[in-house]
Amino acid sequence: MGRKLENEMLEQLYRSYYDSLMIIACSYTHNEESAKDLVQTVFLKASVSYEPRGSFLFWCNKVMRNEFYTLLRRNKMRADEDLDSLDLRSQDDVLSSYIHNEERARLAAMISMLPLKYREVMIDSVYLQMDDDEIAEMRGLTRANLRQIRSRARKMLIEMKEAEDDRYR
Amino acid sequence: MIDIDKELDDLALDQNEDLDKAIEKIIDRRMRRVAIKVVAVTLLIIALIFLGLSPLMSLVFTNPASANKGSHSLLTKTWQAYFESNYPYMECYSIEVKKDGFGCYTIYPTMIDHRGDIELVLGSKDPEIKMTRGKLSIVKDTGNYTATLSGRFYGYNGTRAWTGSEKAAEIKSIRQLPASAWVYVSVSGKKTSDIAELKKIDKDKLHIQWAQVYLPKCDYMPGINLYENAINDNETPREDMTAKQLKAQYISNIKVMRENTRLWKGLGLLGGYHYVDNDQIKPTLDKAIKAAEKSDTLKTRNYCIGGTRDEIADYLEKTDIYCAHIDKVDLAHL
Numbered sequence: 001m002g003r004k005l006e007n008e009m010l011e012q013l014y015r016s017y018y019d020s021l022m023i024i025a026c027s028y029t030h031n032e033e034s035a036k037d038l039v040q041t042v043f044l045k046a047s048v049s050y051e052p053r054g055s056f057l058f059w060c061n062k063v064m065r066n067e068f069y070t071l072l073r074r075n076k077m078r079a080d081e082d083l084d085s086l087d088l089r090s091q092d093d094v095l096s097s098y099i100h101n102e103e104r105a106r107l108a109a110m111i112s113m114l115p116l117k118y119r120e121v122m123i124d125s126v127y128l129q130m131d132d133d134e135i136a137e138m139r140g141l142t143r144a145n146l147r148q149i150r151s152r153a154r155k156m157l158i159e160m161k162e163a164e165d166d167r168y169r
Numbered sequence: 170m171i172d173i174d175k176e177l178d179d180l181a182l183d184q185n186e187d188l189d190k191a192i193e194k195i196i197d198r199r200m201r202r203v204a205i206k207v208v209a210v211t212l213l214i215i216a217l218i219f220l221g222l223s224p225l226m227s228l229v230f231t232n233p234a235s236a237n238k239g240s241h242s243l244l245t246k247t248w249q250a251y252f253e254s255n256y257p258y259m260e261c262y263s264i265e266v267k268k269d270g271f272g273c274y275t276i277y278p279t280m281i282d283h284r285g286d287i288e289l290v291l292g293s294k295d296p297e298i299k300m301t302r303g304k305l306s307i308v309k310d311t312g313n314y315t316a317t318l319s320g321r322f323y324g325y326n327g328t329r330a331w332t333g334s335e336k337a338a339e340i341k342s343i344r345q346l347p348a349s350a351w352v353y354v355s356v357s358g359k360k361t362s363d364i365a366e367l368k369k370i371d372k373d374k375l376h377i378q379w380a381q382v383y384l385p386k387c388d389y390m391p392g393i394n395l396y397e398n399a400i401n402d403n404e405t406p407r408e409d410m411t412a413k414q415l416k417a418q419y420i421s422n423i424k425v426m427r428e429n430t431r432l433w434k435g436l437g438l439l440g441g442y443h444y445v446d447n448d449q450i451k452p453t454l455d456k457a458i459k460a461a462e463k464s465d466t467l468k469t470r471n472y473c474i475g476g477t478r479d480e481i482a483d484y485l486e487k488t489d490i491y492c493a494h495i496d497k498v499d500l501a502h503l
Contacts, residue, residue, distance in 0.1 A: 006195050013188050020182040050196050056189045057182060099180075107176055126177045128184075158173055 014043055017057060019098040024061055024123055027112040028068045030086055032094045042067055058128055065120070086113055088164065110160045118153035125150060226272035231303040231431045233274050234266045247429040248278055250422035254391035255439065257355065257379040257473045258283040258496070259314055262399055265292070272302040280314040283378055283397055284353045284475065284497045305435025317439055322381065322471040323357030323491035325442065330491040339493065343482045351502035353475040354485070355494040364467040365412035368395060375476035375484060380469040382419060384460040389440030389453045393419045393467070412466045420461050427454040
């Protein structure tokens with residue numbers, strides 16, 4: 001396989017995973033431009049360091065999380081600093097470019113508004129469909145603790161959905 | 170009623186196993202290419218170090234290989250002068266230098282020991298001397314060519330004068346050797362003699378081989394070969410040299426040493442009772458040159474002779490000496 005073919009394959013891979021990576025990145029950054037930068041950096045790093053112990057998307061998420069924390073440290077920000085100033089509609093607008101279903105885009109926007117601890121678990125569990133053992137091991141949690149976090153996240157999402165439904169009634 | 174679990178399940182992102190395998194292969198190839206590049210660059214750097222650093226070190230440090238070019242090279246000339254001046258009976262005939270790289274060299278001088286039948290073994294690897302970035306060290310010398318016998322002459326290293334009975338006993342023991350024996354003796358005479366005069370003792374079965382030139386007020390008194398020197402074409406044999414020629418040869422030897430100390434100083438210079446410090450070598454040699462130039466003829470008190478049992482015993486008997494040291498006995502001289 002020549003280098004040209006390799007580059008073509010990488011491009012194809014980038015296009016294939018771009019929307020998925022943007023959904024995860026937007027969930028972290030809450031900002032489309034920052035998410036695009038993050039996706040580019042993450043793809044470059046992940047494509048030279050990929051260890052086949054899980055899917056490429058799983059690996060990208062791992063790299064993205066590290067990049068996101070580095071970004072927070074560099075900007076001296078706290079993880080959940082901007083949550084209060086977020087509004088669901090703007091998040092919905094950003095994510096609807098990558099999820100072509102109104103209901104799903106709104107739910108993804110709600111996930112992105114969860115506190116980081118809950119958001120990370122939902123990204124692993126919902127977007128990447130990782131099983132509990134993998135998530136617990138990766139995050140250094142017990143399975144019971146993980147279930148508790150996910151259960152609270154679900155409750156928060158239900159409350160958000162109910163509040164949203166009430167607004168439209 | 171909200172079925173959140175179903176809605177969440179619908180959010181699962183698509184993953185493509187085939188694409189994942191493809192990227193795995195691409196990364197493997199890229200890593201292999203990077204590894205090959207790293208190895209190639211490392212080898213290139215090592216090659217550059219070998220090819221570039223080694224010649225550079227040869228330029229910075231003393232290079233005996235470049236001093237050994239030509240039929241009678243500077244290195245050979247210098248070591249001939251050094252060995253003749255400091256080692257009775259020994260002569261450096263020629264030198265082979267092997268480049269070890271990075272300013273390191275192995276030097277193989279072909280040495281002649283003038284005691285006994287001369288065996289000139291060209292290409293012999295004994296002695297083996299290393300020069301490592303300008304510093305000389307003797308690695309092998311099974312023939313003791315570079316060994317110094319410090320108590321050879323009277324006054325050195327506590328060597329005392331013989332009593333009359335000791336002298337008689339030594340001569341008696343020499344006479345007990347077989348008539349065919351050839352004896353080599355270092356003689357410490359009581360009188361200072363002209364070397365040209367001393368040479369007159371030379372006859373068929375008695376030869377003066379080497380003499381330490383007497384230089385008053387000098388700690389370092391180099392010597393000169395007087396018999397069977399193998400060196401150089403168009404040169405008068407030592408046994409036929411006039412007093413003037415001997416003096417010129419003697420001074421020339423010290424001057425060659427003086428001008429090329431970097432080629433031999435690691436071998437040491439024994440002046441009197443101790444080795445001369447490196448920074449004192451040139452002043453010491455200058456002093457010896459000046460003293461030799463001042464003298465009309467070369468004189469000696471300490472010298473080495475070789476001859477048959479009877480000739481040596483007779484000579485020692487009739488000569489006024491402090492003491493003598495028997496350097497070697499050959500049971501026959503072919």
